[in-house]
């Protein structure tokens with residue numbers, strides 16, 4: 001660490017004491033740490049998802065399952081339905097499995113290593129929970145921190161290859177005390193000041209330390225490797241209706257959108273198009289488009305009142321469709337079928 005780097009934690013924590021964001025899962029700067037259940041739940045929800053999108057789900061989960069014990073005892077289908085719309089559904093399956101493991105072992109592990117044994121808890125969540133809930137010195141690097149550190153040290157190597165250097169640089173400025181506040185301060189700096197486009201360097205407590213600012217073009221960091229174009233997959237969703245009810249299936253346990261209620265479909269996947277619409281009289285209700293991480297999907301919606309129900313499922317009353325917990329893709333398809 002250079003002489004200047006030595007001052008980074010103190011400068012950042014002083015800024016955090018005045019400017020910390022108020023978030024439902026947070027304790028104010030310097031206050032007692034929040035319960036590990038709350039930190040873990042919020043961090044699982046926040047993966048790939050914005051704080052604004054997470055806030056209502058976090059409130060709903062805490063109201064319904066206020067403790068890890070309550071969540072561990074929940075019905076799988078209820079949790080999957082409550083997660084509907086938040087996306088990346090493997091997170092909900094792992095959430096339940098982890099809650100049950102925590103209850104079985106008598107509480108949350110309080111080290112990064114122990115936390116990583118929980119389903120769905122990778123390096124980032126383990127470090128965040130260890131630092132924020134247990135006050136451990138842990139190196140916490142999310143996308144915001146990645147951006148701040150890439151700029152602070154003008155790391156020219158492109159992501160994702162630069163992750164190791166970013167982790168090491170973050171480690172070098174992570175203090176032994178107030179590690180949780182430090183992690184949250186870095187996240188807040190990235191979210192509110194060192195923003196992706198047009199960082200507000202004049203308001204930044206680290207502007208004197210920042211190599212990218214000294215170079216004059218901080219927005220060029222973090223350098224990113226050229227993206228490969230996402231493929232577009234095509235599939236069909238089947239809306240089979242009888243007497244004010246629609247046929248819904250539950251998707252396979254660990255596949256895409258696994259465990260969620262859904263319309264039957266033609267077997268499309270990240271790797272291939274679907275097999276097309278089965279024989280019968282189908283009405284074309286148009287196409288819905290949906291972006292997944294690794295591909296875009298064009299899902300043609302087909303409607304029938306006479307087709308034989310497909311797969312293992314149940315007739316679901318149309319006037320209670322909102323309670324089915326359909327993931328966003330199928331909610332869009334249902335809206336398209338209803339609007340024809």
Ligand code: SF4
Pocket residue numbers: 148151152193194195199200201202204205206207208210211212213218
């Ligand atoms: S000076 Fe600017 S680029 Fe550097 S960390 Fe602060 S906001 Fe980001």
